[in-house]
Amino acid sequence: xxxxxxxxxxxxxxxxxxxxxxxxxxxxxxxxxxxxxxxxxxxxxxxxxxxxxxxxxxxxxxxxxxxxxxxxxxxxxxxxxxxxxxxxxxxxxxxxxxxxxxxxxxxxxxxxxxxxxxxxxxxxxxxxxxxxxxxxxxxxxxxxxxxxxxxxxxxxxxxxxxxxxxxxxxxxxxxxxxxxxxxxxxxxxxxxxxxxxxxxxxxxxxxxxxxxxxxxxxx
Amino acid sequence: xxxxxxxxxxxxxxxxxxxxxxxxxxxxxxxxxxxxxxxxxxxxxxxxxxxxxxxxxxxxxxxxxxxxxxxxxxxxxxxxxxxxxxxxxxxxxxxxxxxxxxxxxxxxxxxxxxxxxxxxxxxxxxxxxxxxxxxxxxxxxxxxxxxxxxxxxxxxxxxxxxxxxxxxxxxxxxxxxxxxxxxxxxxxxxxxxxxxxxxxxxxxxxxxxxxxxxxxxxx
Numbered sequence: 001x002x003x004x005x006x007x008x009x010x011x012x013x014x015x016x017x018x019x020x021x022x023x024x025x026x027x028x029x030x031x032x033x034x035x036x037x038x039x040x041x042x043x044x045x046x047x048x049x050x051x052x053x054x055x056x057x058x059x060x061x062x063x064x065x066x067x068x069x070x071x072x073x074x075x076x077x078x079x080x081x082x083x084x085x086x087x088x089x090x091x092x093x094x095x096x097x098x099x100x101x102x103x104x105x106x107x108x109x110x111x112x113x114x115x116x117x118x119x120x121x122x123x124x125x126x127x128x129x130x131x132x133x134x135x136x137x138x139x140x141x142x143x144x145x146x147x148x149x150x151x152x153x154x155x156x157x158x159x160x161x162x163x164x165x166x167x168x169x170x171x172x173x174x175x176x177x178x179x180x181x182x183x184x185x186x187x188x189x190x191x192x193x194x195x196x197x198x199x200x201x202x203x204x205x206x207x208x209x210x211x212x213x214x215x216x217x218x219x
Numbered sequence: 220x221x222x223x224x225x226x227x228x229x230x231x232x233x234x235x236x237x238x239x240x241x242x243x244x245x246x247x248x249x250x251x252x253x254x255x256x257x258x259x260x261x262x263x264x265x266x267x268x269x270x271x272x273x274x275x276x277x278x279x280x281x282x283x284x285x286x287x288x289x290x291x292x293x294x295x296x297x298x299x300x301x302x303x304x305x306x307x308x309x310x311x312x313x314x315x316x317x318x319x320x321x322x323x324x325x326x327x328x329x330x331x332x333x334x335x336x337x338x339x340x341x342x343x344x345x346x347x348x349x350x351x352x353x354x355x356x357x358x359x360x361x362x363x364x365x366x367x368x369x370x371x372x373x374x375x376x377x378x379x380x381x382x383x384x385x386x387x388x389x390x391x392x393x394x395x396x397x398x399x400x401x402x403x404x405x406x407x408x409x410x411x412x413x414x415x416x417x418x419x420x421x422x423x424x425x426x427x428x429x430x431x432x433x434x435x436x437x438x
Contacts, residue, residue: 009230056299080314
């Protein structure tokens with residue numbers, strides 16, 4: 001007998017949330033409380049609710065707000081995953097987004113009591129994730145890497161003010177390889193996304209100027 | 220009263236099909252036969268059928284096969300369009316794909332009698348398209364342009380064998396700007412996607428060597 005789900009596919013949104021901790025890229029995983037795939041680690045996600053969501057992107061932001069207590073202004077779509085077998089509830093469409101979270105918001109996030117959370121290293125394979133979330137996480141990582149390769153600066157991952165060395169280390173953490181300092185600084189000179197502030201931090205060597213994202217910056 | 224469609228969103232696939240005609244980029248439009256939006260020009264598209272489609276990509280290929288009689292091995296996902304108002308039938312998710320069609324398949328395509336067809340210039344705004352298909356077409360064009368900017372060669376748009384001049388003109392048609400011949404040829408030298416054949420064509424000037432896509436080529 002055909003059920004409603006066989007005529008109308010299940011539509012879900014999943015979000016890969018990335019941050020930088022101690023110069024390492026980290027992705028947020030949640031332990032699922034409910035079936036299907038209860039107890040398994042997964043990307044935060046949820047079913048689209050047409051009665052309250054205005055778009056898939058709005059659904060992704062709602063899921064982050066309600067499941068991990070974080071209110072992100074911007075999520076970026078990666079791609080879809082679909083078919084009859086990826087979710088035991090039936091034919092499903094998962095729309096994958098990624099979000100970049102500054103380090104100084106991570107503390108608030110991990111205090112949330114909604115579900116068990118952990119930050120994992122997405123640059124190495126993570127086995128045993130629910131559904132096709134291992135594949136989804138690799139796709140989201142690849143999307144962020146492509147953005148940085150295409151010279152988009154991952155400013156959403158940084159605190160409000162940061163040094164150029166911090167920015168370079170963040171790019172290196174995403175790409176998984178060292179960058180030439182001279183070439184990196186020359187590339188930044190042409191960036192419209194970055195503006196110098198009047199503030200400096202005192203480091204082991206000479207004071208380093210602090211920068212911030214320009215008002216027009218969008219990832 | 221809540222209808223099924225308000226609980227289960229409508230899921231459709233839309234496809235922007237591009238080709239090159241006389242060194243100009245062209246996009247395929249179909250005149251809709253049925254409501255909603257009957258008689259208006261639109262991208263070829265259709266509703267996902269979970270009982271026969273194995274994935275959204277398979278649904279997109281089925282739509283091209285049944286609506287415009289073309290069997291394309293490969294379609295590329297662009298992004299989704301979603302919300303309560305973009306389709307009068309209710310809350311909907313449209314998943315947009317693009318496909319690149321070689322010139323020598325265009326003749327077979329336009330002889331199909333399934334619906335009225337035309338090829339339009341996507342590099343200028345086209346007003347009056349059904350649904351949000353004007354916006355979708357601009358998104359698909361931007362996706363193809365980004366691929367070519369990222370040095371991916373649009374070999375799917377060319378006949379089986381082609382000259383480097385034809386390849387350059389195809390890239391120029393997509394990007395909407397002239398490319399420097401010397402820089403373009405240097406870029407091709409590093410390409411793994413292109414192999415030289417033993418064939419030449421005689422032109423107005425000296426004979427030009429013909430090239431083809433390598434076996435490992437994927438767009």
